[in-house]
Amino acid sequence: MSAIYNLSRRGFLKGIVGSGAFVLGAHYVPRILWADETVLNRTEADLATLHPNVFVGIDSDGTVHIVAHRSEMGTVIRTSLPMVVADELDADWKRVKVEQAIGDSRYGDQNTDGSHSIRSFYDTMRVAGATARFMLIQAAAQQWGVSPADCKTDLHAVVHPASKRRLGYGELASAASKLPVPKKEDLQFKHKDAWRYIGKGMDSLDLTDLCTGKAVYGMDAKLDGMVYASIEHPPVFGGKVKSYDEKAPLQVAGVQKTVPIDPFKPPCAFQPLGGIAVIADNTWSAFQGRKKLNIAWENGPNETYNSAAYEKELHETARQPCKVIRSEGDVDSTFAKGEPVFEGDYYVPLLAHASMEPMVALAEFKDGKVRAWAPTQNPQAAQAIISQELGIPKENVICHVTLLGGGFGRKSKPDYVAEAAVLSKKLAKPVKVVWSREDDIKFDYYNAVAAMYLKASLDAKGKPTAWLQRSVFPPIPSIYDVNAVYGDPGHLAQGWTDMPYDIPNLRIENGPAKAHVRIGWLRSVANIYHAFAVQTFTDELAHRAGRDPAEYLLDVIGPPRTIDLKSTGYPNYGASFETYPWETGRLRRVTELVIEKSGWGKRKLGKGHGLGIAAHRSFLTYVAAVVEVEVTDDGDVKIPRVEMVVDAGLVVNPEITRAQFEGAAVFGTSVARSGEITAKDGAIVQSNFNDYPVARIDEAPYQTNVHIIDSDAPPAGVGEPGVPPFIPALCNAIFAATGKRIRQLPLTRTNLARAG
Amino acid sequence: MIQLKVNGVDRSFGGNQNMPLLWYLRDVLGLTGTKFGCGVALCGACTVHRNGEAVRACVTPMSSVSGADITTIEAVGEKGLHPVQAAWIQHNVPQCGYCQSGQIMQAIALLRATPKPTDEEIDEGMAGNICRCGTYQRIRAAIKTAAKEPV
Ligand code: FES
Ligand code: FES
Numbered sequence: 001m002s003a004i005y006n007l008s009r010r011g012f013l014k015g016i017v018g019s020g021a022f023v024l025g026a027h028y029v030p031r032i033l034w035a036d037e038t039v040l041n042r043t044e045a046d047l048a049t050l051h052p053n054v055f056v057g058i059d060s061d062g063t064v065h066i067v068a069h070r071s072e073m074g075t076v077i078r079t080s081l082p083m084v085v086a087d088e089l090d091a092d093w094k095r096v097k098v099e100q101a102i103g104d105s106r107y108g109d110q111n112t113d114g115s116h117s118i119r120s121f122y123d124t125m126r127v128a129g130a131t132a133r134f135m136l137i138q139a140a141a142q143q144w145g146v147s148p149a150d151c152k153t154d155l156h157a158v159v160h161p162a163s164k165r166r167l168g169y170g171e172l173a174s175a176a177s178k179l180p181v182p183k184k185e186d187l188q189f190k191h192k193d194a195w196r197y198i199g200k201g202m203d204s205l206d207l208t209d210l211c212t213g214k215a216v217y218g219m220d221a222k223l224d225g226m227v228y229a230s231i232e233h234p235p236v237f238g239g240k241v242k243s244y245d246e247k248a249p250l251q252v253a254g255v256q257k258t259v260p261i262d263p264f265k266p267p268c269a270f271q272p273l274g275g276i277a278v279i280a281d282n283t284w285s286a287f288q289g290r291k292k293l294n295i296a297w298e299n300g301p302n303e304t305y306n307s308a309a310y311e312k313e314l315h316e317t318a319r320q321p322c323k324v325i326r327s328e329g330d331v332d333s334t335f336a337k338g339e340p341v342f343e344g345d346y347y348v349p350l351l352a353h354a355s356m357e358p359m360v361a362l363a364e365f366k367d368g369k370v371r372a373w374a375p376t377q378n379p380q381a382a383q384a385i386i387s388q389e390l391g392i393p394k395e396n397v398i399c400h401v402t403l404l405g406g407g408f409g410r411k412s413k414p415d416y417v418a419e420a421a422v423l424s425k426k427l428a429k430p431v432k433v434v435w436s437r438e439d440d441i442k443f444d445y446y447n448a449v450a451a452m453y454l455k456a457s458l459d460a461k462g463k464p465t466a467w468l469q470r471s472v473f474p475p476i477p478s479i480y481d482v483n484a485v486y487g488d489p490g491h492l493a494q495g496w497t498d499m500p501y502d503i504p505n506l507r508i509e510n511g512p513a514k515a516h517v518r519i520g521w522l523r524s525v526a527n528i529y530h531a532f533a534v535q536t537f538t539d540e541l542a543h544r545a546g547r548d549p550a551e552y553l554l555d556v557i558g559p560p561r562t563i564d565l566k567s568t569g570y571p572n573y574g575a576s577f578e579t580y581p582w583e584t585g586r587l588r589r590v591t592e593l594v595i596e597k598s599g600w601g602k603r604k605l606g607k608g609h610g611l612g613i614a615a616h617r618s619f620l621t622y623v624a625a626v627v628e629v630e631v632t633d634d635g636d637v638k639i640p641r642v643e644m645v646v647d648a649g650l651v652v653n654p655e656i657t658r659a660q661f662e663g664a665a666v667f668g669t670s671v672a673r674s675g676e677i678t679a680k681d682g683a684i685v686q687s688n689f690n691d692y693p694v695a696r697i698d699e700a701p702y703q704t705n706v707h708i709i710d711s712d713a714p715p716a717g718v719g720e721p722g723v724p725p726f727i728p729a730l731c732n733a734i735f736a737a738t739g740k741r742i743r744q745l746p747l748t749r750t751n752l753a754r755a756g
Numbered sequence: 757m758i759q760l761k762v763n764g765v766d767r768s769f770g771g772n773q774n775m776p777l778l779w780y781l782r783d784v785l786g787l788t789g790t791k792f793g794c795g796v797a798l799c800g801a802c803t804v805h806r807n808g809e810a811v812r813a814c815v816t817p818m819s820s821v822s823g824a825d826i827t828t829i830e831a832v833g834e835k836g837l838h839p840v841q842a843a844w845i846q847h848n849v850p851q852c853g854y855c856q857s858g859q860i861m862q863a864i865a866l867l868r869a870t871p872k873p874t875d876e877e878i879d880e881g882m883a884g885n886i887c888r889c890g891t892y893q894r895i896r897a898a899i900k901t902a903a904k905e906p907v
Contacts (some may be wrong), residue, residue, distance in 0.1 A: 074851030074889045203848060210853030211844045212837075213789020213829030217854060220788035228783070253772050282783035283792070284775050356793055356801060356854040356888045405791070405854025406888050437794040655848060659894070663851055666890025689798040689886060697892040698879035704893060 041398060043067050044099050049173040052135060052181045054106050055128040056085055062156065062170030064091045068098050069107035070117045071377045073355075073404035073411070074663075075719050076204040076656040077117045081125050084652060087197040088129030088190060090153040091169070098205055103379025103399035111378040113412045113521065114573065115619040115717025118652055122715050130187040132176075139176035140167050155196075192712075201653040206403065218375030218402045219434070221362040226430035227256060229423050230286035233275040233443050234263065236299040236682035237517050241276060248292035249278050254285030258293065259426055261419065266482050268518060270385040272419045273443060279427065283434045299682055305516035307349070307449070307678035314451035314513055315345055317472045322511035323486060326497050326568045329505030334466035335457050342544060343455040344537050347744035348529035350677035351447035352686070353522050354694055357405020358440040363420035364430035369396040374417040375404035382414035386421040397421075408667075409521040413445050441692050442684040445520025446677055448473040452533035462545020463555060466505035471496050471530060474515035485512035487526070490571050495530030495616060495724060497570050500584050502558025517679065523667055527618040527724035532745065535614035535728030540741065549732065550595045550613050557615070560585025573620050579714055580620045590624040590645040590709065591615045597707055598626035598643040608632060609640075610737025614729040619717030621648040623661075625729040627701075631737045635753035639669065639701040639730065644722060646706060649713035657718045658706040664722025665704045670694040672727050674746050758822045762787070763831035769818055777821055778802045778813035781828060789829040789857050793886070800885030803858035803865075804828045810865035812884075829857040832864065839905035840864050843898040851889035859885050863899050872903050 045065040048057025057065040066085050068078035082098045085091075101107055109120065133153055140158035141148040144165055151160050159166045192199075209215040234240060240263045249255050256279045263274030278289035335341060361374040363386070370390065376382050379399040387394040404411055416433055423431040435443075450473035456464040476491060477484035487510045489497070497508060522528075542552035563582040565572070572580060591613075594600075600611060608631050615624040628641040642665050651657050674693040678685045686692040731742035734752065742750055758769045762785060769780060776795075781787045781804070793801030795814045802813040805827040832838045837845070840863050850856045859882070866873060866881035873881060878896055887895065 072852075074853065076851075203845075204850070206853070207845055207848070207850065208837075210850040210856055211841045211860065212833040213857045215853050216788075217791075219792060219854075222786070222788075282775075282779055284779035284783070285772075287795075354888060356799070356852065356886070357791070358793075404852060406852045408888075434792075437796075437799075659848065659851060659891070662893055663890035666887075666892060669890075670888075688796055689794055690796075694886055694888055695890070695892075696884075696886060697882045697895065700890060700892045702875075702893070 041102055041104060043101065044097065050132060050135065050177040052131045053128050055125065056089065056132050058132060058169055058173045060170050060173045062095055062168050064089065064096045064169070066096055066098050067101050067107070069101040069110055071112040071401050071404055071407065072206065073112065073377065073407035075660060076653060077112065079202055079205045080653045080656065081117060081121055083197040083202050084122060084125035085129040087195055088126045089133050090155060092156040093197065093202065095156060100401055102401065103383045105380060110380050111412055112407070113377055113409055115719040115721065116573070118715045119575065119620065119717060122652070126189055127184055127187065130189055131182060134182045134187055135176040135179050136169055136172045138179050139172045143167070143175065198652050199650070199654070201655050215403050217357055217405045218360045218362070218373065219357050219405065221373040221402055221432065223362060223364060223430040226362065226432050227279050227427065228281070228283045228286045229277045229279050229431050229433045230283070230290050230436065231261065231275050231277045231419060231433065231439070232290050232293050232295055233273045233439065234297055235442070236297070237302045238266070238300040240274065240298045240300065242296040242298045244276050244293050244295040248294065249289035252285055252289045252292065254281040255289035256280055259423060261422060267480050269479055270381060270413050270415050270418065271389065272415055272422060277423055286434070287436060302516045303682035305679050305682045307680070310449070311347065311451070314449065314472045315347070317511040317513065318345065318451045318453035318470045320511070322470050322472070322509035324507060324509050325492055326506070326508040329466070331466045331468050331505045331507040334505045337457070339457040339459065339465060341455060341457045342541060343453070344540060344743060346452040346454070346533035346536060348450050348532055349675070349745065350449045350517070351522055351671060351675045352441050352444045352677050352692055353408040353410035354441065354692060355406030355408055355410055358437055359416035359435040360433065361417040361420040362430060362432040363417065363424045365390065365421060365424040368392055369398070370421050370424070371398045371400070372417055372421060373400045373402055374414065375402050375411055376414055376417055377404065377407045377412040378414060381412065382417040385414050385418045389418050389422050390425055408523040409525070410444060413520055437689070438687045441686050441688060445479065445518040447522035447525065447528065448475070448519050450529035452529065454533060454537040456541060458541070458545070462541060462547060464501070464503045464541065467501065467503045468507050469496070469499065469534070470509040470511055471533070472511035472513050473526070473529065474513045474519050476519050476521060478515035479518055479520070485514055486510055489569050491526040493571050493573070494526035495534065495618060496526065497568050498563065498565055498582060498617070499534060500563055500582065500587060500617070501556040503556070516682065517684070524618060524720040524723040527616065528671060528727065531614065531616040531724035532728050532731070535616065535725065536731055536743065539612065539728070539732040539735065543735070548601065550600050553613060553615060554588060554591055557584055557588050557591065560588060575620055580716065582617065586622045586647050587615055587617055590622045590647050593707060594624035594626050594643050594645040597645065597705065600626060606630065608737055610733045610735070612729045612732030612734070612736055614725040614732060616725040618721045618724050621646065621716040621718065621721040623721045623725050625725040627726065627729040627733045629730065629733040629737050631734060631752055633754045635751060637673065637734065637747060637752065640703065642701045642704040642726070644704065644706050645709065646721070647709040647711055648716045648718050648721070649711050650715045651708055651718070652715065654708055657708060660718045661706040661722040662704045664720070665726050666695050666700045668723045668726035668730065669700055671723070672730050672745060672747055673699060674748055676746050676748070758818055760821050760823065761825045763826070763828060771818070773819040774817050776814050777804070777816040777818060777826065780818055781813060787828050787830055791854055791857055793855065800862055801855050801858040803861040803885065805861060805865065808868070810862050829861060832860065838864065840867065840898070840902045843902035846901060847894045847898040849891050849894040849898050851891055855885060855887045859887065859895055863895070863902065867899065867903060873899065
């Protein structure tokens with residue numbers, strides 16, 4: 001029976017993966033083969049015998065299909081979320097097939113960004129699994145003529161213990177599919193003790209493919225008859241092509257033609273930047289052809305942008321009164337009292353993402369429809385921009401999500417996917433757009449350059465009586481509104497509005513800054529520069545007072561309390577204060593534990609070694625870090641050991657979570673050591689890993705130990721929160737080792753060599 | 757016409773001799789396990805073996821592989837997992853995984869030359885391979901595990 005059913009249901013299939021078919025890994029193949037366009041966006045789960053919701057389906061052979069609707073870029077999310085479904089369904093993981101969703105609003109948000117996949121979809125996944133389990137139990141109970149309450153599930157089967165009867169999920173799927181889908185209120189969720197997967201974790205289902213070269217990234221997407229495109233973008237943001245040599249690139253073997261792409265209409269958002277595309281038989285020929293384009297550019301107003309002058313402007317703005325975003329007590333009159341006052345200016349430059357896989361996308365425009373394959377963090381945004389650029393309805397854009405060779409926020413912006421679609425329409429054939437590393441570094445949506453000014457008046461023990469902090473950075477909203485110069489609440493919230501210290505007089509401000517490049521979000525975003533300034537300033541105050549920095553940090557965090565930020569419009573990462581209050585007790589706890597785990601104040605350190613500490617809440621997760629550095633005589637920084645303590649609420653996949661924090665320490669090392677993008681006459685100076693270096697194995701922390709607090713609090717984020725405290729902890733350690741204070745990043749700006 | 761062997765199969769190439777091996781493997785042969793990361797020998801994502809030695813395919817012109825024996829990641833695990841791959845899986849090394857073909861090819865070459873590498877030798881052998889996700893600690897552990905097996 002099941003065989004016949006399956007046959008008819010899969011009768012749409014063209015058959016085997018043949019010519020003209022798209023070649024992707026096993027997880028992607030089936031849906032791509034639907035011959036009937038009307039089922040192009042249907043999943044295996046949709047077509048299964050029992051399919052109570054968009055995330056789950058059960059075949060009559062017992063196969064459980066689970067849809068992964070978030071993008072996989074190394075956080076193992078396409079394993080961890082399905083694992084939650086499987087747990088509530090009480091499914092045997094070996095019989096689960098995970099299918100990657102296309103961009104489709106029926107899944108809800110798909111922008112895999114902001115460390116919120118688990119947080120936002122944990123409940124949805126539990127409901128998806130529990131709903132199917134409920135229906136299977138009902139079906140079995142009906143069949144046996146017993147009460148559902150007397151039945152339970154036991155790994156892929158429903159059992160009636162009293163009569164020792166047992167039916168597999170596959171056997172029940174058809175009967176269950178005829179039952180009404182239960183309401184959420186009627187569902188019963190598993191008790192924590194019964195969890196098989198949640199909290200225990202699971203390896204990435206892609207693990208073996210990732211180690212054998214079989215994993216399929218956007219860079220590996222292929223369609224028969226496709227051509228390769230490489231695009232020369234305007235070197236200055238907003239620039240236009242004045243003239244170019246149409247013919248010369250054709251001298252390169254393999255080059256087919258050159259195609260202009262219109263410049264964007266401001267604001268840029270996710271539109272293609274414009275420029276000239278070289279179309280070729282292979283990637284290399286397209287790269288070579290670009291060298292012969294000989295383009296004359298009209299740069300436009302951003303050609304006056306120079307990083308050195310801009311840096312000065314930001315600092316000057318930060319030294320002036322700015323827009324107040326939070327104020328408590330009276331800072332000015334406390335400053336006027338004549339207590340000692342301490343102040344500092346901090347700086348973090350523009351940062352590029354440099355994901356290991358440069359931007360790349362494949363698209364085919366045919367019969368008024370687009371099919372795209374892209375390593376995108378946000379397939380729905382890709383649908384939207386393609387629909388806008390091509391003037392076709394969003395439903396006519398199918399965006400498949402491949403694996404991502406890293407994302408870090410860059411791949412949430414689908415300008416490169418739109419480029420492929422625009423070119424495919426112009427050329428009437430499938431086009432794969434491949435960015436070089438140089439394109440990736442020069443045409444990023446950069447993490448904002450930021451200047452911060454902090455000032456505190458201090459009591460006899462060196463504790464702040466009043467605290468003022470100003471932050472100035474070109475804001476992300478500038479990509480949507482050319483006049484935007486102030487930070488939006490969402491990014492001011494990142495380690496700035498929510499400064500958690502127990503200080504009676506407090507004022508937090510934000511100053512204006514105009515963007516001259518595309519600004520975007522990068523792993524941890526504004527938390528990077530905000531945590532750097534606050535946690536460095538704190539360390540400076542501790543040393544100034546002659547106090548132990550760890551003890552001082554705990555003192556300023558103060559007693560456990562819930563910070564009330566409602567009046568500031570603090571968005572709390574989009575979560576409710578009721579579910580995710582800002583609790584200083586949790587920040588204290590991770591700090592206390594990291595002090596213990598690192599042997600702070602107890603270990604004897606070698607010559608040139610130092611320890612630094614920092615603590616920070618971001619993406620609703622509390623993290624404290626202690627970094628040990630060794631600064632050699634010639635000023636090289638080595639990081640022998642890092643301790644991180646993490647309170648992320650409930651952690652679904654602990655080993656994977658530890659890996660995220662190990663990676664965050666390396667990411668933070670890159671930011672601190674060498675992360676700096678600069679512009680000269682509007683054009684980005686850096687180009688590749690030679691002048692935008694990222695940490696290598698001999699520069700990265702040798703050992704990062706991650707301690708996860710066991711918690712029943714609702715799940716928070718794990719992808720980003722490790723970065724913000726790591727960087728100031730590293731810089732504070734450098735001070736401990738050398739007496740040299742790092743107020744500006746990267747470290748290359750400070751000579752750390754021992755004098756004499 | 758250039759004659760070479762790729763993963764044990766005889767191939768001939770009549771195109772532009774300056775084309776880097778990387779693009780021949782990826783765009784012509786469709787062997788996409790070898791990755792493009794920088795194009796200028798700075799990241800190691802494109803590492804393959806030429807006559808058993810690790811080379812950066814992105815800067816290896818086709819003219820230099822005439823008569824050569826090229827091995828890519830696709831051939832490494834063909835007959836069951838290579839000990840280095842097994843160690844990678846045991847230590848859960850990859851995050852996004854994009855750099856890992858290159859890391860594994862480099863690690864195999866390192867262990868061939870230095871069967872029991874010290875930390876310094878691992879640093880030296882692997883420093884040309886960037887992992888932007890930051891999996892270095894696990895790479896080091898996996899190399900040490902694999903070093904216990906003959907490679
Ligand atoms: S792509 Fe060859 S070393 Fe980076
Ligand atoms: S695992 Fe992502 S770059 Fe190495």
